Amino acid sequence: MNTVVLKVSPQEATKMASHYSAYQAPSKNPYITAFFKLNGASLSIYTSGKVVFQGEKAEQEASRWGYKPESSGQATSLGQDLPMIGTDEVGNGSYFGGLAVVASFVRPEDHAFLKSLGVDDSKKMTDQKICQIAPLLKEKIPHQALLLSPKKYNEVIEQGYNAVSVKVALHNQAIFLLLQKGVQPEKIVIDAFTSSQNYKKYLKKETNQFANPVTLEEKAESKYLAVAVSSIIARAMFLENLVQLGQLVGRNLPSGAGSKSDQVAASILKQYGMAGLNQTAKLHFANTQKAQKLVK
Structure with a gap:
């Protein structure tokens, strides 16, 4: 999914809302003043003054409002140029060890710090590097970490959860608890481990719910620093648990x-x-x- 973020004036936001008024749709996100479902893209106008286009035709639609497509790397950068929560899990494919899930809140002003540490998808980093920088990330970046021990994992599987629904429960709980700490994301991305339809099906069974919309994206850890941070912290947790x-x-x-x-x-x-x-x-x-x- 392509994402384009534009910073607009209140006058431009009003003009956009008027232009797309026929496509307006409801949104449960408290930080979105207006949401529109277009042909091949969606448009969200935030209280912060940022406008987010998402979908196959995101760049095409944004170009109507002054956006000029750059290289793919620049597009990825623009796609995360807003305060966001990213989540990832580690341990799902390992027989031994627990299941670690982390949600992290990253703002654009954190990007320079993260890049200075060499933050990247944990799958591309050595375990030594991960264990070196994870404590620095935990200290600097607001996050919520959950670790389901093997014993507890086996218990919930016996209770009727499966390998997918248990991850839905953990991702949802991590995001819920992080939101409870007062962070205000304009986007929430989960590194996709199932389809959105499947996620929503299992989510209905969970007690803790929140209004913010969630996006599931494949390989999100290589697209968004917030997901990469969660990936690193989760990997460090998993490795520590494996040793214990x-x-x-x-x-x-x-x-x-x-x-x-x-x-x-x-x-x-x-x-x-x-x-x-x-x-x-x-x-x-x-x-x-x-x-x-x-x-x-």
Whole structure:
């Protein structure tokens, strides 16, 4: 999805609202004064004076109001030139360790600081680099971090949650709690792990709700600094948890879900039984059955 952000005067905002009046639609976002659904794009006019175009024809529509398309890198920069919350999770694909979800609030004035640290998608950074800068990010950037331990993860799976709905619950709760701290985002982006339709379906079951609209975007951690920050903090949390859990069973627990995980799980089974795996691993993974076969 293309995003273009323009800073306009009150007079220009009024002119835009008049021009698109036939396309006006309701919005639950308290920071949006007017919202319009156009053909191939949406338009949001914020109380701050910023106007956000989103959709396939975002650049085309924004060009009517003085926007000049630049390189793709510049477009990405413009797309996050507003206070926003970004969320990401780490641990979903790992048999051992918990599930870490983080929501971070990043403002345009934070960008220089983040770039000076080399903030990027955590998948592109070494674990050593992540562990170095995560404490600096946690100190400087407003965020909400949640860690679901393997034991608790297994409990909620038994209660009827699945691998997707548990992430919906955690992302929603992290955003909800961060909003409770008083931050005022003009955009909320989740690194997409499911479709928007699926997200909304599971979201209906959650108690804590908020009015701000949420956008799910693929590879958001490489597009938005707010998501990248969450990705780094979540990765650091996951790694720390993996070490702590490994100390409980006297083993180095591998990340991921490969054959190495099967072998370590089998050794835990031999010494501690299923109780040991319940404390350290996500039991519904196929690794559990593979480890059980290795023990026999």
